[in-house]
Amino acid sequence: MDFPTTRMRRYRKNAKIREVMRETKLNIEDLIYPLYAAEDIKDGEPQEIKTMPGQFRYSINDCVEYAKELESKGLKMVIVFGIPSPEKKDEIASPAYAKTGIVQRTVRKLKEETDLVIITDVCLCQYTSHGHCGMIKESDDHDAGIEILNDESLEYIAKTALSHAEAGADIVAPSDMMDGRISAIRELLDENGYYNTMIMSYSVKFASSFYAPFREAADSAPCAGDRKSYQMDPANAREAVREAELDIVEGTDFLMVKPALPYLDIVKTLKEDFNLPLVAYNVSGEYSMLVAGIEKGYLTEDSIMESLLSIKRAGADMIITYFVPQIIDKL
Ligand code: PBG
DSSP states (O other): OOTTTOOGGGGGSSHHHHHHHOOOOOOGGGEEEEEEEETTOOTTOOEEOTTSTTOEEEOHHHHHHHHHHHHHTTOOEEEEEEEOOGGGOBTTOHHHHOTTSHHHHHHHHHHHHOOOEEEEEEOSTTTBTTOOSSEEEEOSSTTTOEEEESHHHHHHHHHHHHHHHHHTOSEEEEOSOOTTHHHHHHHHHHHTTOTTOEEBOOOEEBOOGGGHHHHHHHTOOOSSSOSTTTSBOTTOSHHHHHHHHHHHHHTOSBEEEESSGGGHHHHHHHHHHOOSOEEEEEOHHHHHHHHHHHHHTSSOTHHHHHHHHHHHHHTOSEEEETTHHHHGGGO
8 A cells, every 4th residue: 555545654643653653662771881980089079081071980989879879760780990090000900800909899889789780891901001902912923013912811801700700790791802702701700600690792892983082081092003903893794793603602691782873783783693682882982972962062962862772773682871871861
């Protein structure tokens, strides 16, 4: 049947009709809020991240207080990022797996004082003096510059994940993109009795310019070279499927695509190809871009909900997003 028998505008006649016809809805249970806990920040003096207006680095106590406030409004999940004192950073990322590390202490307190599902970002780049996500050495290959060592890094990444699990993390989320890290983490967790700690692999993480505001927030930009030898080439979609397949074989409990908006085709493909819960990371640059547009008056606040909805519509079951404070009262 075609026009005039069929009229698509019937579905859009008024707000009530549109509401019941809506195919995709954003729920508070879908959202994961990133929390930045910083060792050098004092209680009562949260520091606004210049490149991400409305987002703050908190002391441990304030981080937990803010998490409680969001929890009281319905939030279920947070992902914790740690920012250690710069003078503690070293070549082997010691503060990443210290029992008294910033993430470990924050997680313990969150566990004591909230019922949130706690995810931790497992990476070495905020903790290494050189800012890379693994151990490094000067490369023999002139074209490669610094070499980021894969196999040597696994032990440190797994140790970090274990120390997060010991502190009480429900889910550890490795974001380093080394090969073999999921099985290294799974093995070490299981050996230590943490067989119920879940792994949320950043399975498909692209070498993206949309992380720029995060690197300012977490002070984790590499001092030399870039991350292109471990994070994926933005041009590749089939390779993304292989990355996901390998993580599944190694035992990940979730798949993730990061960033989200420029990679919705990948989100859709992974949703169709696999049956694992799928997470999309609406990264710092995606946040800052809209916030800047809204502040300038070029965009309206509605652009936030529209972009989050598009990520869900593409197939994400969960979305990590900095926009939680802006939208939590609207869900
Ligand atoms: C660390 C890490 C990054 C992000 C999450 N974990 C940055 C990077 O790879 O440089 C990005 C988060 C964001 O941009 O919101 N490996």
